[in-house]
Amino acid sequence: MKITDRKAEIINVAAKLFKEKGYSAVTMRDIAQAMDIKAASLYNHIKSKQEILVLIIIEIAEEFTSVIDEILASSDSTIQKIERVIQLHIDITLRNSDALACLNNDWMHLTDDDLIYFIKMRNDYEESFRQIIKTGIANGEIKNLNIEVIIFSTLSTLRTLYLWYGKKKTIKPEVLKANMIQVLLNGIV
Amino acid sequence: MKITDRKAEIINVAAKLFKEKGYSAVTMRDIAQAMDIKAASLYNHIKSKQEILVLIIIEIAEEFTSVIDEILASSDSTIQKIERVIQLHIDITLRNSDALACLNNDWMHLTDDDLIYFIKMRNDYEESFRQIIKTGIANGEIKNLNIEVIIFSTLSTLRTLYLWYGKKKTIKPEVLKANMIQVLLNGIV
Numbered sequence: 508m509k510i511t512d513r514k515a516e517i518i519n520v521a522a523k524l525f526k527e528k529g530y531s532a533v534t535m536r537d538i539a540q541a542m543d544i545k546a547a548s549l550y551n552h553i554k555s556k557q558e559i560l561v562l563i564i565i566e567i568a569e570e571f572t573s574v575i576d577e578i579l580a581s582s583d584s585t586i587q588k589i590e591r592v593i594q595l596h597i598d599i600t601l602r603n604s605d606a607l608a609c610l611n612n613d614w615m616h617l618t619d620d621d622l623i624y625f626i627k628m629r630n631d632y633e634e635s636f637r638q639i640i641k642t643g644i645a646n647g648e649i650k651n652l653n654i655e656v657i658i659f660s661t662l663s664t665l666r667t668l669y670l671w672y673g674k675k676k677t678i679k680p681e682v683l684k685a686n687m688i689q690v691l692l693n694g695i696v
Numbered sequence: 697m698k699i700t701d702r703k704a705e706i707i708n709v710a711a712k713l714f715k716e717k718g719y720s721a722v723t724m725r726d727i728a729q730a731m732d733i734k735a736a737s738l739y740n741h742i743k744s745k746q747e748i749l750v751l752i753i754i755e756i757a758e759e760f761t762s763v764i765d766e767i768l769a770s771s772d773s774t775i776q777k778i779e780r781v782i783q784l785h786i787d788i789t790l791r792n793s794d795a796l797a798c799l800n801n802d803w804m805h806l807t808d809d810d811l812i813y814f815i816k817m818r819n820d821y822e823e824s825f826r827q828i829i830k831t832g833i834a835n836g837e838i839k840n841l842n843i844e845v846i847i848f849s850t851l852s853t854l855r856t857l858y859l860w861y862g863k864k865k866t867i868k869p870e871v872l873k874a875n876m877i878q879v880l881l882n883g884i885v
Contacts, residue, residue: 586885640884648885649884649885650878650882650883650884650885652875652878652879652884653867653871653872653875655867656867656872656875656876656879657875657879657884659853659857659860660853660876660879660880661884663852663853663856663857663859663860664848664849664852664853667852667856668848668852670852671848671852678842678844678845682842683842683845686841686842686845686846687845687849689839689841690841690845690846690849690883691849691883691884692883692884692885693839693883693885694839694879694880694881694882694883694884695829695838695839695841695846695850695880695881695883696775696837696838696839696881696882
């Protein structure tokens with residue numbers, strides 16, 4: 508997807524509004540107002556609120572997909588791969604927590620092909636993560652625990668990081684990363 | 697809170713509807729219809745949709761509060777205490793996942809004193825959990841990692857369990873508990 512500066516600005520402003528009020532409650536007029544432009548000029552750049560939602564969610568989902576594909580295909584150890592997945596979630600959380608909130612809260616407002624495409628990416632992401640863990644269990648790098656419990660507890664933490672980290676900016680990203688790796692991989696005991 | 701059978705039925709039916717459609721979209725008429733009674737007879741048992749929301753959320757929040765208070769005050773080791781917290785979340789998830797969904801999605805629709813009371817219970821719960829972890833770090837039972845990262849990653853998993861476990865009923869509760877304790881306490885490596 509190629510995005511102009513003006514479009515990028517619209518996306519950022521809209522993501523923030525969607526996060527604050529929920530997708531359904533936000534109008535194109537609200538977005539124009541927040542950008543201090545006329546609603547009519549907003550339509551020069553973007554067709555509809557739906558198009559904005561697609562741009563926000565699909566872009567971020569494609570980033571998750573392409574990075575995990577690369578991690579999965581790499582020759583790294585399982586531990587290194589999981590560390591890279593943790594890094595990926597921290598990076599996107601730091602860079603774009605409004606878009607992550609939008610992805611988590613509003614993905615169900617996508618329609619037709621966009622919805623199908625998103626759900627496919629989401630399922631493929633989990634499947635790639637499952638493959639990483641499976642390989643790790645098979646080669647003895649990961650404990651032989653219930654794989655679904657491992658996947659759920661790791662991804663539930665990484666996927667909700669944006670909710671929590673916004674309020675805890677006192678923790679430096681490097682400290683967050685190091686501690687997250689410790690807690691998720693080696694446990695707290 | 698003392699709850700009659702009829703009231704309990706209303707609460708269960710409403711929690712299911714709130715989970716499916718969201719609190720705002722559900723009417724008293726919908727609840728009556730789902731129970732196959734007239735809206736007028738619904739009002740013999742309950743004043744308003746708001747009252748139902750309060751009954752659902754406050755009851756479950758009070759259960760979390762009273763159990764964690766008991767755990768915190770007990771003479772158990774830190775490990776045992778955390779195991780009991782995990783057990784508490786699994787128990788409530790198994791028994792009442794609709795109410796948990798309602799608590800997580802709709803608590804912000806509580807008003808006035810109910811909202812204040814709920815937020816206080818939620819903060820106190822986190823504070824009790826923080827005390828358990830703090831004591832564990834002080835006496836060497838828990839690794840000296842960033843305490844906020846430990847609290848976030850443990851509670852984010854336990855609090856979203858209801859979202860995931862509904863679809864994974866193939867895992868037996870004992871297996872879930874044993875694996876959850878392993879993953880959260882000892883890690884996956």
